[in-house]
Amino acid sequence: MTELMGLRVLVVEDEPIVAMCLEDILETLGCVAVGPAGRLSEGLALAQDAAIDAAILDINLGGERSTAIASMLRARGVPFAFASGYGSAPEGFADEVPLIEKPYREGDIDAVLRALVR
Secondary structure (H helix, E strand, O other): OOOOOOOEEEEEOOOHHHHHHHHHHHHHOOOEEEEEEOOHHHHHHHHHHOOOOEEEEEOEEOOEEOHHHHHHHHHHOOOEEEEEOOOOOOOOOOOOOOEEEOOOOHHHHHHHHHHHHO
16 A cells, blocks of 8 residues: 555546546556546636545646646645646746646656655
8 A cells, every 4th residue: 555545636637538548547556536627617616626635737728727726726725736748837836836747657647646745
């Protein structure tokens, strides 16, 4: 049993294949994927109401930025990381929120989740 076993992780990702890959990685790590949310409105609803321990947010959701979800998670005290192929976290989050660069691997997700739940 690892420290990630049973960790409930919100998945916000607008690319279905990438979301499924992340869900598979989370399952392999013993986590429970919440979502995925592919749209900003879906992500906001889950970020507000779902029982979650951490989150991984794609920055660009079909042209909408996930920063409103990030702000909601910050207000709830839920740790999160951004995932992006663009190379930098959004302004206002860059100094405190980890960024996972796409394409990512299981080891990247494992490392960032361990850092988030320490």
